[in-house]
Amino acid sequence: MTPTAATSTNKPEIDDSVEARILDAALIQFEKVGVKKTTIEDIARQADVDRVTVYRRIGSRDDVVRAVMTREVESLLAELGSISARNNTAEDLVADIFVTVITRWRTHPLVNRMLALEPDRVLPQLTTDGGPMFTMSVAATATALRSAVRNGLLTDSSDLDTRAEIVCRVVHSFILQPHGTVTLDSDDALGAFARTYLVPIITG
Structure with a gap:
C-alpha cells in the first residue's frame, strides 16, 4: 500500500510489491495534478522510494x-471474469459487459483528467500504441464468452474469438468518439443498444 493516505477515488490495489507501490503512487499523483505536473521525484516521494528505484523498476515517466x-x-478486464456468473441469458451478459466497460471508462478519474487536459498522452495508448491493450481486451472478452458457453448461456462457435473482437472494436469506437447521433447517456440506453446491436453479433 502507499505510505500516505490514498486520495484516489479508484482505490489503489493493495499490494506490498515495490512496483505496485510505485504505480499506486503514480495513480494518486496523476489524478491529483495530472501527468505534466507530476515528476518522477513526486512519484518516488509518494511511494516512499528513491527516484532511482522508480527508473529501475518501471522506467521513465x-x-x-x-x-x-x-x-x-487489466483491473477492468478482470472484472469481466465474474460477469458471466451473474447473468442468466446471453442478452443480459452482453449488455452487462457493454455497460460495465463504458461506464467504468467514463467515470474513471484518471481517464477523465487525461482526456480533458492531456489527450496527447492518452490517445496514443488507445490508437497507435494501443495494440497490446486492445489484444488483452479481446482475450478477456472471449474468455468471458467461453465461460458463458460452459454455463449454457451461449452456443459454442468456431469464430467466437472473431465475434469477441468485433464487439471490442465497437466498444473501442465509442470510447474514442463518444459523441454522435446515437445517444448512450444512461445505463438503460447502453443496455438497450447492446441488446439490439451487439447481441446478434455474438449469437449469430
Whole structure:
C-alpha cells in the first residue's frame, strides 16, 4: 500500500510489491495534478522510494503512465471474469459487459483528467500504441464468452474469438468518439443498444 493516505477515488490495489507501490503512487499523483505536473521525484516521494528505484523498476515517466494505464485496464478486464456468473441469458451478459466497460471508462478519474487536459498522452495508448491493450481486451472478452458457453448461456462457435473482437472494436469506437447521433447517456440506453446491436453479433 502507499505510505500516505490514498486520495484516489479508484482505490489503489493493495499490494506490498515495490512496483505496485510505485504505480499506486503514480495513480494518486496523476489524478491529483495530472501527468505534466507530476515528476518522477513526486512519484518516488509518494511511494516512499528513491527516484532511482522508480527508473529501475518501471522506467521513465512515459513508462509509468503506460504501466498505470495498463494496470487499470487489466483491473477492468478482470472484472469481466465474474460477469458471466451473474447473468442468466446471453442478452443480459452482453449488455452487462457493454455497460460495465463504458461506464467504468467514463467515470474513471484518471481517464477523465487525461482526456480533458492531456489527450496527447492518452490517445496514443488507445490508437497507435494501443495494440497490446486492445489484444488483452479481446482475450478477456472471449474468455468471458467461453465461460458463458460452459454455463449454457451461449452456443459454442468456431469464430467466437472473431465475434469477441468485433464487439471490442465497437466498444473501442465509442470510447474514442463518444459523441454522435446515437445517444448512450444512461445505463438503460447502453443496455438497450447492446441488446439490439451487439447481441446478434455474438449469437449469430
